[in-house]
Amino acid sequence: PDHSGSLMRLAQKYPEMKIVGNAKTFTLIKQFFGTGALSEDRMLEVGEGSTISLGSHRLRFLLAPMVHWPEVMAAYEEEEKILFSADAFGRFGSLERTARAPWAPQARRYYYNIVGKYGAQVQALLKKISALEIKTICPLHGPMLTEDLGEYLRLYDLWSQWKPEEPEGILIAHASIHGNTAHAAKTLKGKLEKKGVQVNICDLTVTDLSYAVASAFYCGKLVLACSTYDGGLFPPMKAFLDHLQTKGFRNRRIGLMENGSWAPAAARLMRAELEKMKELRLCETEVSLRGALNQTSEAQMDALVAELCAE
Incomplete structure (x- = not known):
């Protein structure tokens, strides 16, 4: 309809006009406008x-x-x-x-x-x-x-081959509830930039998903940072992963960072979503926060930085 919503109005205004299309074109015209919308002599296949x-x-x-x-x-x-x-x-x-x-x-x-x-x-x-x-x-x-x-x-x-434009570039996509996961994502960005890496960061709670999806495909590496929410993924991250899977996301290096004050589950759940996609290589290191970033989780972050920069 965004291409041809005015088709019947044109056909009525110009009764001698023929409509050129393939067999499927005319099937869809009948679906949208009715089986009798065009006479057979007006359809040029x-x-x-x-x-x-x-x-x-x-x-x-x-x-x-x-x-x-x-x-x-x-x-x-x-x-x-x-x-x-x-x-x-x-x-x-x-x-x-x-x-x-x-x-x-x-x-x-x-x-x-x-x-x-x-x-x-x-x-x-x-x-x-x-x-x-x-x-x-x-x-x-x-x-x-x-x-x-x-x-x-x-x-x-x-x-169309799902290849990144910036193979060494990294997108950090975060879905934070109270701000601690967002702070950790920004800390990770700073550490990677000190290594000379091109990094984009995306707050999934405010960014239109179409921009987040395009950024993920642009870069060769992706870090997902997500809070645990009611034992599941915080919905902005779940929606992001659903969109990536639908669009055939593949052939990328992936790092995971989770947060959960008492029962962190986001890393496991993100991994399960990623297993639905093709040719993804997950980093061995996972960063697991218990609320706020601390000495233990920052050490994990440093190990993740080393792993992301090793390739």
Whole structure:
């Protein structure tokens, strides 16, 4: 609906207009607008490699199912070398591309939160378009792309293989109830930065999950710091881990830090959530707080720092 919610209004306004789509397109149109919404003679079905001449323009269609809906297809305009890429190469935010609003940060957030699970399907689309000469990319979300196309293609290739952009970078994501876990996370950040490591920190109790997810995929390493809550995980951490699992999070180094004043369980529970994901390497050292950071837990933290910096 974000692409075609006005479809029936257009069809009514222009009764001679035909709707071009693949078989799945028309299935979904009937689901959203009713089985009799379009007459059969108005539906022009195309498939992989089909072409349509519009006079001075010629469109070639490339099926891209699950990037990120099952009916998705791209269209390549052969005369002006334009790729109409559907959700691929889309981004959140302003249409401008300036130093104030560069493409990559919001494109990364869009990719990992919208398309992210379907990396294999994105790889299939990238393979299809690799043989095309492309001068402009027109996604359905965000600005037209006319420069540095090689960099956009490089990032999409990296993202769709779940590879980090900053392999040695570390995100510390914390979910703190009274502030002690947050203080420990900030202490860990300081220790890592003294080792020359690039560190981002994310307070899951106030940060929109879409930003937290994008940051986790950006870095090659992730430290999860969570308070125990009613014998379980504090809900902001549970929601974060659920989102990572849904989007196919993998191939990262993970450190764990828990807090529990009388019955800490967060590390065990976070480990159980992480076991649902692929190719994650957990650090042997776990930091376990009993309320506030003390000499014992800070010694564990120093050991975790050494382990994270050893690779």
